[in-house]
Amino acid sequence: MPSTADIQIRDPFVLPLERSGEKLYYLFGSTDANIWGKGTGFDAYVSRDLHAWEGPHPVFRPPGDFFAEQNFWAPEVYEDGGRYYMFATFRRKDNGLLGTAVLAADDPLGPYAPHSDGPVTPKEWSSLDGTLHIDQTGQPWMVFCHEWQQVGDGEICAVRLSLDLKYADGEPQLLFRASEAAWATPYVSPRYPDQANYVTDGPYLFRGASGKLYMLWASFIDNKYALGIASSASGSVQGPWQQEEKPLFRRDGGHGMIFRTYEGGLMLTIHTPNRTPDERPIFLPIEERDGRIVVLTEAE
Template structure:
């Protein structure tokens, strides 16, 4: 069945541009209620970012899978000839969220568990892990240490084994949400601290001038927004400098950047940030000397 963007409920959209068949593969948090029991992940397939076939199931957990709820933010990366899905899951064993890694030989799945469980620290509330390959060809995962545990949400990086099955060493804190000038404290109905700053949805992007950019989401006056930070060293370890204002602040975020088949840059994110109204939004952008701006 062909669907338009306005008919697709999805959070955390992630587009894989597949040059092998000339099609876009749209992944994301696709459960009707992502805050509860998890069904799995679906993919939509299209050629123009407006009309989509699907949904097609790409991941459904077995009975012995380590999570039953909060199936969030799947990203799919091609690495060493296979497709690896980084996704957030709520662990059954200790009721903490973390990012696990799945694998498939096809973008259409089925994706199966690759890591033994989440590769983020076991006793952390973590989410939204993304793959980053450094200048030496070594894999890292950049992820968020959740504000629900640390109040001032952190963005961290950890080395991965070359087979992507586990983390190597301890995570490095790259920065905290309050260090950027644009987020404001998140006012939560049960967590009353004035120091709640959210970090969500990391995505790494190498600019044309070689500068390393990071997209991430937070809140401005309790409205979901998308921001950009940049590494002054060009390396994942930073130090990180933050843009003064978010690039999108109209109740949308958890974005990523990809190139269309025409060679144009596109930002995709979900908006509004309210279940079940979330839809994929596609925003043409331009990048010049590391600076990103929306195309009017």
């Protein structure tokens, strides 16, 4: 059985799920050996202790008429009514832009098949890392990134979804731009050496025990990957969003999410380092203290 240190994965996402009396953790993420090229699909792993893992299990392989061939990224899986919904990013064949689509399956290990008719993010936008948020009225939203390569100053946006999660039910709303965070610095890409951009990556929303709504999201500090956190002043996905002055994790890791362990504690998972093929998942215990998220231990 592979250990956590053996698993090459980006954008880790954990779904705790009790099945047949067993308390299991399902780990999803970007699992192609080279996620920057042709997409193979997504694999998943299963663990009882977040250390030893069964897998890889192939959970998605694209059908022949699938809308994308490149860049299969950041799958997140949610259970609803006995079905499992995967939000994942793909590069469209028709216009070469990124978009987040919804897949579905009857089992957490798939096989997942297209649920939405292609991406539910705007067709003419380069959009990625869509995450599901259900607000306090039961309305589903997708929160996603409007890519920095298209807009310069990367954006985090939100759009209402239909109740069946098949399409966007309204126009996207801008929540904030990357440059609004004091900790984020311009990212200089080898592809764009003469311009400095601000990156938004990997949003994930989490409501604390206090009722406060938090958002994890990633960017860069001096061209090193980092994870920041914001909170909604209104408690709603529509904000306004207030950025923490300092990042939550700054040592070349990010694209995180939070889940509750079977022991009752909160756990943050991210990938680090942010380079292929060395990226690995790590798990960091966290707490909510006085309206803030605090990491309790550093990564080994």
